[in-house]
Amino acid sequence: MKKFLAEIDVMPKKEILDPQGKAVTGSMKNLGLAEIQNVRIGKHVSLEIEAESTEAASEKVDQACKSLLANLIMESYTFKLEEVA
Amino acid sequence: MKKFLAEIDVMPKKEILDPQGKAVTGSMKNLGLAEIQNVRIGKHVSLEIEAESTEAASEKVDQACKSLLANLIMESYTFKLEEVA
Numbered sequence: 001m002k003k004f005l006a007e008i009d010v011m012p013k014k015e016i017l018d019p020q021g022k023a024v025t026g027s028m029k030n031l032g033l034a035e036i037q038n039v040r041i042g043k044h045v046s047l048e049i050e051a052e053s054t055e056a057a058s059e060k061v062d063q064a065c066k067s068l069l070a071n072l073i074m075e076s077y078t079f080k081l082e083e084v085a
Numbered sequence: 086m087k088k089f090l091a092e093i094d095v096m097p098k099k100e101i102l103d104p105q106g107k108a109v110t111g112s113m114k115n116l117g118l119a120e121i122q123n124v125r126i127g128k129h130v131s132l133e134i135e136a137e138s139t140e141a142a143s144e145k146v147d148q149a150c151k152s153l154l155a156n157l158i159m160e161s162y163t164f165k166l167e168e169v170a
Contacts (some may be wrong), residue, residue, distance in 0.1 A: 007094075009092075009129045010129070011129060011131065011165060024130075024153065024154070025132075027153055028149060028153070030126045031148075031149070031152055031153060032167045033136045033145060033148065033149055035134050035136060035145060036132050036133070036134050036145065036146075036149055037132070037135075038132060038133040039132040040129060040130070040131045040132070041128060041129070041130050042128070042129045042130075042131075043126060043127070044094045044095070044096060044123070044127045044128060044129035045106075045124060045125070045126050045127075045128060046096065046121045046123075046124070046125045046127075047107075047110075047121050047122070047123060047124040047125070048121070048123040049120050049121050049122070050122075051120060052136070052153075060118060060120060060121065061121075062123055063116075063118065064118055064142075067116055068109065068112055068113070068116060069109070069119070071124060073096070
């Protein structure tokens, strides 16, 4: 069994309004950071996974995202897998 | 002025208990994904920024993280900057 580290980003879909991001975009102006625009806020999940291969690990992470970590109606996810010693 | 896209990860520090991550680690077992361990959950922020150079953009993003996006007592952040057309 090999051990992998997965770094997952779960973000609100582009078509979906992101009120938290909108609020933060507004606050940037008050902080003197008006150059910052289009803030969008989602989740970042890191986890460790044991699997025989990168493919098997990738499949398990996909399954975890679909069944628990992301709400696919409103969110989309991307992830990176890295083998650790 | 150039336009940059920043992708920021804000994660709870290693020494800090992450109850949300702990709860999700437990749920993985119930979903038949016991190979998944050590789930930690933080925020992912994407934003656009206008600046003269990568260095200037990086400084602004640092400032935004320190003053608004991350609570440095409990969280640490990393980010990547990419120039967009």
